[in-house]
Amino acid sequence: MKPAYFFETSHFLENGETTDSRPPAIFCMFYALSALGHASDFSTSKHGQLIGWFNKNFIKDRVFERKYGKMLREAFEIRNRVTMMRLLNFPGRMS
Secondary structure, three states: OOOHHHHHHHHHHHOOOOOOOOOOHHHHHHHHHHHHHHHOOOOOOOHHHHHHHHHHHHHOOOOOOHHHHHHHHHHHHHHHHHHHHHHHOOOOOOO
């Protein structure tokens, strides 16, 4: 079963609704992972690097189940698609 935020974000993507003002769930996940990284003396401002570090140190070593790494990757991919859709639909963009 996937978390509710996944279904909400999927709904916005499927319906082309990219004006949701709530911060994407990936940022909440990013800050939680950042705290874990900080506690492990790892720091980065890039979501992809942080997810890679988490997978290498916690998923590969089976500290957390693989499904959590997959959830992070899916949330990151959704965030990237939403960002791209927003850029493509930006009213002031040049054609």
